[in-house]
Amino acid sequence: MNFEAQPIINLDRCTKCGLCVSGCPENALEMTDQGPKLRQPSICTYCTDCEALCPTGAIRTPLTVTWGSNYLS
Numbered sequence: 241m242n243f244e245a246q247p248i249i250n251l252d253r254c255t256k257c258g259l260c261v262s263g264c265p266e267n268a269l270e271m272t273d274q275g276p277k278l279r280q281p282s283i284c285t286y287c288t289d290c291e292a293l294c295p296t297g298a299i300r301t302p303l304t305v306t307w308g309s310n311y312l313s
């Protein structure tokens with residue numbers, strides 16, 4: 241399966257508190273001068289922990305459901 245969902249980071253809302261970086265179980269995030277970014281997107285398991293930890297809603301892991309074209313056939 242090709243599963244490449246990644247957290248969406250809104251740097252305008254980020255206070256650079258670092259909670260998402262320190263709380264990521266995969267160590268997939270790193271802090272930069274601008275704020276957190278995915279250090280290595282391929283190791284992110286999309287566990288959603290970073291979203292739960294973020295106090296400002298700056299990092300989000302929205303779920304997208306895509307139905308197959310024959311779903312209602």
Ligand code: SF4
Nearest residue numbers: 264284285287288290
């Ligand atoms: S979704 Fe999980 S693995 Fe991916 S960056 Fe956030 S805390 Fe880390």
Ligand code: SF4
Nearest residue numbers: 254255257258260294
């Ligand atoms: S937890 Fe939220 S506010 Fe804190 S560094 Fe991460 S994205 Fe920014």
